[in-house]
Each structure stands twice: as C-alpha cells, then as structure tokens.
Amino acid sequence: MQTQSKGPKITVDAIKTMKQRGEKIPALTAYDFPMTRLLDDAGIPLILVGDSLAMVVLGYPNTTQVTMSDMLHHVRAAARAHPKALLAADMPYRSYDTVDDAVRNARLLAEAGAEAVKAEGGRSILPQVRAILGSGIPFIGHLGMLPQHVLEEGGYHIKGKIDSEHEALLADADALAEVGAFAIVLELVTSRVASEITKRISIPTIGIGSGSGCDGQILVTPDLLGMLPWFHVKHVKPTLNAAEQIKTAVTEWKQLIRAPGK
Numbered sequence: 001m002q003t004q005s006k007g008p009k010i011t012v013d014a015i016k017t018m019k020q021r022g023e024k025i026p027a028l029t030a031y032d033f034p035m036t037r038l039l040d041d042a043g044i045p046l047i048l049v050g051d052s053l054a055m056v057v058l059g060y061p062n063t064t065q066v067t068m069s070d071m072l073h074h075v076r077a078a079a080r081a082h083p084k085a086l087l088a089a090d091m092p093y094r095s096y097d098t099v100d101d102a103v104r105n106a107r108l109l110a111e112a113g114a115e116a117v118k119a120e121g122g123r124s125i126l127p128q129v130r131a132i133l134g135s136g137i138p139f140i141g142h143l144g145m146l147p148q149h150v151l152e153e154g155g156y157h158i159k160g161k162i163d164s165e166h167e168a169l170l171a172d173a174d175a176l177a178e179v180g181a182f183a184i185v186l187e188l189v190t191s192r193v194a195s196e197i198t199k200r201i202s203i204p205t206i207g208i209g210s211g212s213g214c215d216g217q218i219l220v221t222p223d224l225l226g227m228l229p230w231f232h233v234k235h236v237k238p239t240l241n242a243a244e245q246i247k248t249a250v251t252e253w254k255q256l257i258r259a260p261g262k
C-alpha cells in the first residue's frame with residue numbers, strides 16, 4: 001500500500017512563506033488515517049488533529065472531556081498516513097496547566113507524530129508556549145473564542161466586538177508572534193479585528209468563523225462535508241451532504257440484500 005502522497009514535505013517555514021507570498025492557507029481537521037490520507041491527497045498543506053475530536057468522533061458535548069490518551073490514539077492514527085502536509089495536534093484541556101505539563105504533553109504528542117502543537121490562549125499561557133518552543137516543538141496559537149472555556153463562557157460567542165476584547169486580542173497576538181508561534185488560529189473573531197491582526201503580525205492567521213481577511217481558513221472537516229446533520233455551524237457552508245449520501249447508499253444496499261437481483 002502506498003502510504004505517502006507525492007511532492008515535498010510541507011514544513012513550518014513553507015506555511016510561513018505562504019503568508020509572505022499572499023497565498024491563502026487552507027487547513028482542515030482529521031482524526032484518523034483515511035481522512036488524513038484523503039486531505040493530503042487533495043493538497044491540504046496543514047492538517048490538525050483537533051480536540052473537536054470530542055464532538056465529531058467521540059460523542060462528547062464539548063472539548064473539555066478529551067484526554068491526552070484520546071489525542072495520542074488519534075494523532076498516531078493520522079500520522080500513519082505519513083502526510084506531506086504539516087500534521088499539527090491540539091493540546092487537550094488541562095494538559096498545559098503548568099510549564100512542566102505543557103512540555104511533557106507536547107513531547108508525547110510529538111512522539112506520537114505531531115509536527116506542531118496548538119493550545120488555546122495568549123499572554124496567559126506564554127511561559128508554557130516558550131517552554132514548548134524551547135523543547136523544539138513548533139507552536140500554533142489559538143485566540144478568540146476558546147472552546148476549552150465554553151463552560152465558563154456559557155456558549156460560543158464572537159470576540160472583538162468591545163474595546164477591551166479588541167485590545168486583548170491585539171496584545172495576545174503580538175505576544176504569541178514575538179515568542180515564536182508560527183501561526184495563530186483566530187476563532188469567532190470579528191472580521192474587522194481578524195483583518196487588523198492579520199495585517200499587524202508577520203506570522204499567518206488562520207481563521208474559523210472570523211471572516212475572509214485571515215491568511216488562511218480552517219474548518220472541522222465533518223462540518224465541511226455535511227457529515228453531522230445534528231450540528232448546525234453558522235460559519236460553514238458544507239460542500240457535500242455526506243450524511244444523506246451515506247444514508248442513501250446504506251439504504252440501497254439494505255434493499256439489495258433483501259431483494260437480490262431486483
């Protein structure tokens with residue numbers, strides 16, 4: 001079985017260069033071998049084993065219940081696809097509470113096959129980010145709506161509408177860029193603030209529900225493919241109705257085995 005798609009390996013520098021060239025960066029999530037393989041074959045340069053694993057694979061209501069052991073299992077599966085894409089992984093809830101936790105868990109994700117890690121927060125986790133980078137593991141920031149804080153926040157809210165949030169987002173983005181993060185995911189940030197951050201920092205911004213002014217866009221792949229009809233995500237227009245197609249294909253097969261030859 002062929003296990004690696006053709007072409008040069010995408011590096012952290014290649015992702016940064018895309019911003020410098022004004023090339024948009026498409027990024028998607030994957031949680032296993034086949035989807036990583038398919039996204040890689042489709043030429044997606046950045047694939048994230050996201051902790052959205054919680055809702056889209058494991059059936060949890062939010063990301064707070066995903067463990068390191070869940071993430072390691074899925075990162076290993078995705079890494080077995082040996083993607084040409086840069087393979088990043090989310091650090092799950094509470095896995096980077098202290099600097100020691102952050103380094104230990106980032107190393108475990110890297111050993112499992114992640115080529116970069118992502119964690120939520122800006123200035124509040126700067127010591128952890130510095131330590132992760134110090135241990136040689138590339139880091140992606142995540143600002144705006146932080147899904148691991150959804151319970152305190154009481155839902156998923158757009159960030160950057162009020163002055164204090166706007167200022168905090170700019171300061172967090174500056175701090176992450178200065179410390180050496182190579183990209184920042186901006187989730188549910190107003191398009192005005194997301195565009196401002198994108199122009200202000202030298203590293204790529206990758207938006208999700210943050211308008212078209214970011215350097216790249218990331219989506220949760222099952223949302224894009226219409227695999228989860230029970231979730232409605234405002235910022236995603238699915239390009240496929242996979243749930244319906246799966247149900248139709250299965251129903252046709254069921255009818256076929258009930259009435260062979262018809």
Ligand code: KIV
Pocket residue numbers: 029048049050051052053090185187208218219220
């Ligand atoms: O876990 C995830 O899927 C993410 C996306 C919001 C980018 O972090």
